[in-house]
Amino acid sequence: MSGLDTTTHLVYLLSAVCFVIGLHLMNSPATARRGNQVSAAGMTLAILTTVVVLADDKSSTATALAVLVLGAAVGAIAGAIIARRVAMTAMPQLVSVLNAVGGGAAALIALADALHHEGSLPLAQVPVSTTLATFLDLLIGGVTFSGSVVAAGKLAGRIAGRPIVFRGGHWVNLGLFAVALACGLTYTARRGGVPVLIVLLLAALALGVLGTLPIGGADMPVVISLLNACTGTAVAMAGFVLASTPLIIAGALVGAAGAILTKLMADAMNRSLLSIVAGGFGTGDGGAQVAPAGGGTVREASPDDAALQLAYASRVVIVPGYGLAAAQAQHELVALAQALDEHGVDVSYGIHPVAGRMPGHMNVLLSEANAPYTQLKDLEEINRVFPTTDVVLVVGANDVTNPAARRPGNAVSGMPILDVDVAKSVLVIKRSMASGYAGMDNELYTNPRTAMLFGDAKAVLANLNSALTAYITVGPG
Amino acid sequence: MSPMLFADITVFVLSLLVGFEVISKVPATLHTPLMSGANAIHGVVLVGVMLLAATIDSPLGYVLLFIAAAFAAMNVTGGYLVTDRMLEMFKARPRDVRR
Numbered sequence: 103m104s105g106l107d108t109t110t111h112l113v114y115l116l117s118a119v120c121f122v123i124g125l126h127l128m129n130s131p132a133t134a135r136r137g138n139q140v141s142a143a144g145m146t147l148a149i150l151t152t153v154v155v156l157a158d159d160k161s162s163t164a165t166a167l168a169v170l171v172l173g174a175a176v177g178a179i180a181g182a183i184i185a186r187r188v189a190m191t192a193m194p195q196l197v198s199v200l201n202a203v204g205g206g207a208a209a210l211i212a213l214a215d216a217l218h219h220e221g222s223l224p225l226a227q228v229p230v231s232t233t234l235a236t237f238l239d240l241l242i243g244g245v246t247f248s249g250s251v252v253a254a255g256k257l258a259g260r261i262a263g264r265p266i267v268f269r270g271g272h273w274v275n276l277g278l279f280a281v282a283l284a285c286g287l288t289y290t291a292r293r294g295g296v297p298v299l300i301v302l303l304l305a306a307l308a309l310g311v312l313g314t315l316p317i318g319g320a321d322m323p324v325v326i327s328l329l330n331a332c333t334g335t336a337v338a339m340a341g342f343v344l345a346s347t348p349l350i351i352a353g354a355l356v357g358a359a360g361a362i363l364t365k366l367m368a369d370a371m372n373r374s375l376l377s378i379v380a381g382g383f384g385t386g387d388g389g390a391q392v393a394p395a396g397g398g399t400v401r402e403a404s405p406d407d408a409a410l411q412l413a414y415a416s417r418v419v420i421v422p423g424y425g426l427a428a429a430q431a432q433h434e435l436v437a438l439a440q441a442l443d444e445h446g447v448d449v450s451y452g453i454h455p456v457a458g459r460m461p462g463h464m465n466v467l468l469s470e471a472n473a474p475y476t477q478l479k480d481l482e483e484i485n486r487v488f489p490t491t492d493v494v495l496v497v498g499a500n501d502v503t504n505p506a507a508r509r510p511g512n513a514v515s516g517m518p519i520l521d522v523d524v525a526k527s528v529l530v531i532k533r534s535m536a537s538g539y540a541g542m543d544n545e546l547y548t549n550p551r552t553a554m555l556f557g558d559a560k561a562v563l564a565n566l567n568s569a570l571t572a573y574i575t576v577g578p579g
Numbered sequence: 580m581s582p583m584l585f586a587d588i589t590v591f592v593l594s595l596l597v598g599f600e601v602i603s604k605v606p607a608t609l610h611t612p613l614m615s616g617a618n619a620i621h622g623v624v625l626v627g628v629m630l631l632a633a634t635i636d637s638p639l640g641y642v643l644l645f646i647a648a649a650f651a652a653m654n655v656t657g658g659y660l661v662t663d664r665m666l667e668m669f670k671a672r673p674r675d676v677r678r
Contacts, residue, residue: 117623118594121620121623122597122601124616124620125598125601125602125605125613125616125617125620126601126604128602128605128609128612128613128616129604129605129606130606131606131608131609131666131669131671132671134609134612134666134669135663135666135667135669137616138612138616138619138659138662138663138666139663141616141619141620141659142619142659142663145619145620145622145623145655145659148623148626149625149626149629149655152626152629152630153629155629155630156629156630156632156633159633161633161634162632162633162634162635163635163636165636165641166632166633166635166636166640166641166644167632169632169635169641169644169645169648170628170629170632170644170645170648172645172648173644173645173646173647173648173649173652174625174628174648174649174651174652175652176649176652177648177649177650177651177652177653177654177656178652178653178655178656179656180649180653180657181652181653181654181655181656181657181658181660182656182657182660184653184657184661185656185657185658185659185660185661185664186660186664188661190665190668193611193615193661193665196615196657196661197611197614197615197618199657200615200618200619200653200654200657200658201618203650203651203653203654204618204621204622204624204650204651204654206646206647206650207624207625207627207628207647207650207651207654208624208627210628210643210646210647210650211624211627211628211631211647213643214631214635214640214643214644214647215631215634217637217639217640217643218631218634218635218640221636221637229581229584231580231581231584326614327614330614330617330618333618333621334617334621337621337623337624337627338591340624340627341587341591341627342584342587342591344627344630344631345583345587346626346627346630347587347590348623348626349623349624349626349627350587350590350591350594351590351591351594352620352621352623353591353621353623354590354591354592354594354595354598355594355595355597355598355601355602355617355620356598356617356618356620356621357595357598358594358595358596358597358598358599358602359598359602359613359614359617360614360617361599362599362602362603363610363613363614366607366610453607453608455607455610460610460611460614461607461610461611461613461614462607462608462609462610462611462612462613462614463611465607465608465609465610465611466611466612466665466668469665469668469669469670470665470668472668472670474670474671474672475608475669475670475671476671478608480606480607480608481607
């Protein structure tokens with residue numbers, strides 16, 4: 103091993119250490135930002151080292167270097183602009199796009215590497231470990247790329263969020279998978295060459311599209327996590343293709359992160375990963391049905407009544423859901439919470455793991471609007487607080503508060519829910535009586551202790567804010 | 580199986596285990612930044628694209644290289660910058676936001 107080789111390996115190891123420490127520092131909101139910076143420092147080291155390796159290795163053509171620099175510059179600028187401009191409500195789409203480009207780049211590495219081999223080395227002399235890694239990289243990378251593009255489209259509202267199902271869809275997918283598998287195994291056996299790989303890539307791309315279309319909006323937290331895990335795995339496979347340790351390590355770390363989040367999200371919905379990926383569940387974003395379908399009386403509250411109720415409470419828990427993100431009402435909500443807090447009310451937020459469209463979506467929105475993270479409580483923590491809570495304010499959340507989940511025999515049975523119905527009273531801000539993702543009525547709304555505030559979350563919260571301000575400044579006398 | 584490949588597989592499996600261990604301790608509050616931060620880490624695919632550049636000399640190869648480089652670089656910068664932007668917002672104490 104030459105001096106440069108040794109140094110390169112040591113620096114790559116150092117970057118891997120930075121990645122691990124960076125992820126470790128994500129254990130607490132207080133250190134998380136430093137963690138990301140440590141990880142970025144590791145990345146900078148790895149990239150600079152590779153620049154030195156390329157400069158030392160005289161075999162690359164001037165055109166290749168120019169193309170590399172130009173491509174990287176275009177991508178880096180695009181990435182920086184998007185990262186600065188994206189709204190926090192659009193984070194799920196951005197994460198999907200990043201999954202797509204990561205998986206896409208990994209797949210292209212496999213393809214370009216195979217092309218290069220074909221020009222210089224008979225396929226029979228390429229080691230099976232390389233051909234197998236090429237197959238897996240193209241399959242996983244291809245599915246991740248097109249699947250993430252479709253997921254991003256759904257999240258951004260460019261493609262309908264509801265499950266798009268067509269007859270025989272599962273058979274088509276099975277067929278595509280069989281084609282991809284056959285091509286992959288053929289190439290692994292070192293037959294067929296690049297044309298086989300192109301058929302494999304096309305089958306993988308089609309599989310990604312058709313596999314993601316039938317999955318509905320509220321299952322997106324699982325889908326994004328799964329695609330994240332796939333991207334990591336694809337990058338690790340690219341690492342095997344190129345025999346590059348940093349790619350293998352980083353890919354495995356990301357694969358593990360995605361796998362853990364996938365499991366957490368699926369558990370939080372009490373649904374198996376298989377049934378989520380099979381798709382076709384739920385209604386997407388709920389229809390415009392206004393009347394309660396299941397009977398039972400629904401009580402409506404005026405903003406003044408609700409504000410009074412909140413001001414007199416000693417403990418208020420706010421339960422946000424996807425509706426908060428859809429209405430972009432996070433600033434109004436946090437302003438209300440802050441006013442209550444200053445009025446001496448104990449305020450916290452109860453956040454369900456799958457609230458929103460990606461893991462932790464609500465926490466980011468609330469932090470953006472300046473809610474202190476010490477007030478953000480997870481499911482277990484907040485369920486201990488509900489029995490001693492005076493008012494629960496539900497904003498745009500539905501299925502995750504449905505008490506029917508405690509009974510067997512319905513669409514949400516067994517799903518861990520926020521036990522808001524054990525609190526003394528409940529206020530629900532909602533556009534209409536339309537059912538949630540699971541397509542069933544929420545028994546919480548007909549509970550005698552529940553009052554509804556109908557309307558767009560942003561407008562209703564603004565009304566609540568002014569009613570509360572008027573009440574606090576004038577005072578009870 | 581060559582010793583090199585065996586070492587690579589060992590590294591892969593151990594990294595998976597380290598990943599599981601480190602990430603299972605991340606609280607739900609930070610799941611979104613965790614995911615975008617992990618996204619940024621798989622931007623290391625840029626290193627792979629750079630190593631690949633040394634072997635490419637055909638027009639089709641250049642096209643693939645360009646797309647791969649753009650994708651990977653976008654992954655790196657976009658991932659780290661947006662994660663930093665998000666984490667900057669996580670505060671233990673609120674500033675006064677009401678006007």
